[in-house]
Amino acid sequence: MFFGDPHGNFEPVIAAVERFRPEAIVLLGDLQAQQPLHVELAPILDRTKVYFIHGNHDTDSDLDYDNLFGSELADRNLHGRIVEIAGYKIAGLGGLFRSKIWDPRRPVEEAAFFSADALRRSMRPEERWRDGIARRHRSTIFPEDYQRLLRSPPADILVTHEAAAAHPHGWQAIDELAETLGVQLVIHGHHHRDINYVAEGLMTAAAPFRAFGVDMGSHLAWPRDETGLGSAPQDLLDLATQVFGAAALAWLDKPHEWLDGQTPTAFAAAGGSDKVRSILNAIQHGGVV
Ligand SMILES: [Fe+2]
Known part of the structure; x- marks a missing residue:
């Protein structure tokens, strides 16, 4: 079960897990947990497996950052890797493309910095945040992260914070990644709207993958027809x-x-x-x- 950006409110996540008992959940970024994530999700940690990708707002403040990246669930971040979850190989790409680092419409060679490490090396010690890159850029997609995924073995599902190309603010680079990985499904957060791209005519049924956006406070179950969502629309x-x-x-x-x-x-x-x-x-x- 895939959940849209919580922005600090985990009640819909907890309620849905208690009702539908999914084997695993993936949070699609912008968690902004007000307490460490494992504390926020304590009521459901023994009921489902929790995974996430980070969003741009997860680096807004030290609190946002620490409650996610410093929580006991920090190792459940799918960003830049593929993990087998509930029988699906799920690839994750958290964060945003930021042109100060890399505009993915331009060749990788034109990126200002190929990796977080390259950016760090360009900074004076006093410019660094916790001896590393600026907090904000810890939710920036570097070419290195993207290319590592691109060269990974095939996957079944790609979860991203950024949207696929069919969204007005989406990216061709997400589609290219999805097609290279051979996924059947792309699910994104960030834009705060439930979008079934084929049903809304934004993609054709012949497209190489299906795509969905998930609203904040909302969720998408997969596979869709085996969810038992019969009781309330x-x-x-x-x-x-x-x-x-x-x-x-x-x-x-x-x-x-x-x-x-x-x-x-x-x-x-x-x-x-x-x-x-x-x-x-x-x-x-x-x-x-
Ligand atoms: Fe976002």
Whole structure:
């Protein structure tokens, strides 16, 4: 199960793991854990295997950085490598392309710095952060990271923080990496929107891989048709999670007086999802149902 950028809120992650019991989860960057990641995710660490890639905001502050890269889960970062998880070989590319280091539309030879080590060597000791490169560039994609992945053995899934080329702010370099690795699936975060690229007509079904974006607070299960997501539609679960956080499932499964005493889940399944949605919107924003 793949989760969009938490930005410090892990309630939807914990709620989904408790409900669907996935074998493993991958967080798609911008975690911004407010406590060390293993503390934030303590309720689910014995229920699923946790992996992640970092995003640009995971280097915003010392706290963001330390709660991720200094946590007991720091070795679960998939950036720059391939790990077999739940039977899939999953390749990871965290962070952003930054033109001060390398614009991937230009040849690697034109990159300002090939590697983090090359950047570090160019800096005076007093310019360094913790005797290394600037904190910000610890979420920058260096050509070395990208090329190491490019030369890796084949993989099944590629997770990235940056989007594939079909996104208005996406990158051809992500597609090239996906095609070289031979993956069937690319999943990205960063843009805070659920996107099914084929369903939205942004990619054709004949494309060499399928691509999905995942919104913050949302998730994508894979394989998609074996998830048992029958009980409440994903959009209602997402909306309920926005309104109630970890209590969303409890609300969806509790009889409601405005729904003839039925549970929101049952009422929605019987064709009443618009009414459930309007109740949630009223709770969230105030107003008339
Ligand atoms: Fe981001």
